[in-house]
Amino acid sequence: MATRSTIMDTNSFRAEHADGLDAATRQLTDKRSKVLGESYRLFYRKPVHLVRGEGQYLWDAAGHKYLDVYNNVASIGHCHPAVIEAVNQQMKMLNTHTRYLHERILDYTEELLATTPDAIDRAMYMCTGSEANDLAIRVARAYSGGTGIIVSQEAYHGTSDLTSGVSPALGSGQPLAATTRLVSPPDAYRVNAPDLGEWFANEIQKQIDDMKAHGIKFAGFLADSIFSSDGVLPNPRGFLQKAVDVVHANGGIFIADEVQPGFGRTGDAFWGFARHGVVPDVITTGKPMGNGIPVSGLLAKSDVLAAFSDDIPYFNTFGGNPVAMAAAQAVLTVIKEEGLQEHSRVVGAKLLTELQKLMDRHDSIGDVRGAGLFIGFELVQDRASKTPDKALALDLTEKLRDHRVLTSVAGPYGNVLKLRPPLAFQEADIDWLVGALDKSLTELGR
Numbered sequence: 001m002a003t004r005s006t007i008m009d010t011n012s013f014r015a016e017h018a019d020g021l022d023a024a025t026r027q028l029t030d031k032r033s034k035v036l037g038e039s040y041r042l043f044y045r046k047p048v049h050l051v052r053g054e055g056q057y058l059w060d061a062a063g064h065k066y067l068d069v070y071n072n073v074a075s076i077g078h079c080h081p082a083v084i085e086a087v088n089q090q091m092k093m094l095n096t097h098t099r100y101l102h103e104r105i106l107d108y109t110e111e112l113l114a115t116t117p118d119a120i121d122r123a124m125y126m127c128t129g130s131e132a133n134d135l136a137i138r139v140a141r142a143y144s145g146g147t148g149i150i151v152s153q154e155a156y157h158g159t160s161d162l163t164s165g166v167s168p169a170l171g172s173g174q175p176l177a178a179t180t181r182l183v184s185p186p187d188a189y190r191v192n193a194p195d196l197g198e199w200f201a202n203e204i205q206k207q208i209d210d211m212k213a214h215g216i217k218f219a220g221f222l223a224d225s226i227f228s229s230d231g232v233l234p235n236p237r238g239f240l241q242k243a244v245d246v247v248h249a250n251g252g253i254f255i256a257d258e259v260q261p262g263f264g265r266t267g268d269a270f271w272g273f274a275r276h277g278v279v280p281d282v283i284t285t286g287k288p289m290g291n292g293i294p295v296s297g298l299l300a301k302s303d304v305l306a307a308f309s310d311d312i313p314y315f316n317t318f319g320g321n322p323v324a325m326a327a328a329q330a331v332l333t334v335i336k337e338e339g340l341q342e343h344s345r346v347v348g349a350k351l352l353t354e355l356q357k358l359m360d361r362h363d364s365i366g367d368v369r370g371a372g373l374f375i376g377f378e379l380v381q382d383r384a385s386k387t388p389d390k391a392l393a394l395d396l397t398e399k400l401r402d403h404r405v406l407t408s409v410a411g412p413y414g415n416v417l418k419l420r421p422p423l424a425f426q427e428a429d430i431d432w433l434v435g436a437l438d439k440s441l442t443e444l445g446r
Helices: 015-020 023-035 081-093 103-113 129-144 196-213 240-249 272-276 302-309 322-337 340-360 390-402 427-443
Strands: 050-054 057-060 065-068 120-126 148-152 180-183 218-223 253-257 282-285 296-301 365-370 375-379 408-410 416-419
Touching: 015 023, 065 427, 081 322, 103 120, 103 296, 103 322, 120 129, 120 302, 129 218, 129 253, 129 282, 129 296, 129 302, 148 196, 180 196, 196 218, 196 240, 218 240, 240 253, 240 272, 296 302, 322 340, 340 365, 340 375, 340 427, 375 390, 390 408, 390 416, 390 427
Parallel strands: 148 180, 148 218, 218 253, 253 282
Antiparallel strands: 050 057, 057 065, 120 296, 282 296, 365 375, 375 416, 408 416
């Protein structure tokens, strides 16, 4: 029997759901199965056929309007006019690779580096977050002289050969690299430790020691600073510092995967890692930086990057192309001009408060935690034991879909709803989301 992967198969359409579909939806799912590779997955037992998006909203083929509470790739909102205009204008003039001179990549890089700690002073560009993390691993290995990479228990960092080897969230069907070690996630809800930062640093040291015992030299620690695939673990602020100190003490580097927590999403800071007061050695970004246009980046300390770039030429054919840079520059401008970081902080805090109020009405809610517009909503069988309730989480996502709210699940137990809307999400949308959660849990008798 094929192994079920965690993030891909948890909330997904399967063949046994086909008989419950209307004729038009069934025709599309049948066609997909005939012409697309078997690895693809659709969300929901009854897939959603989307045809249009605007801001935080999506519409299906029947004209139904949905609230998108999941899509971080369209970071500043679906079909944002500033991105459309920037891409359209640049596409009319030129789109080629980075082996020719062009101002856009330089202007954007200066603006982007101005948002990072002073020590981060170099940038390189790719098309996807997987490519950025792939290069980051190569840089870590060149700088440290080692090969061992530590990631969290349910981490997801990409789909290339190197990054799938450090992405346990892809499931046991995808083998991890022999040089990869997993560290227990810094889960303040489930870990009973007086100092979570010290506990987490000790967990990392244990894995470094295990590498050494097996003849593997440590190269680096790769982490998404809000631990989104581990169930959204943002707090307490600052707990990462001791872990980064341990990484450096053992000759490795810290790679901050900012594909999800970066670009103002947490509200507290432009970058997710900045909530913890740490300075990474390498930062990686992905498609949210271009609102969905294929663009990603690697930002690094010059001495760390030099260990790789002084000896190895790197060329990513359309990484950093003028059209992608136009999209990225438009996103950065919108974040600043529309005050989206502060918006995320203020609206996210109000949303978090309203979600936490639901705990008084539904005992099945074990914990609600988050930073800005990035919230984990954890479902349990009972609060005393904190036993995860994966079945309820999956049923809840389906009920929410019926109430026109789109989201999905995360965490090692598949019991945490990941509430991560485009930054266009407004205070007026809170009632829709919270009301839909309330109604759905009531309808499920939980």
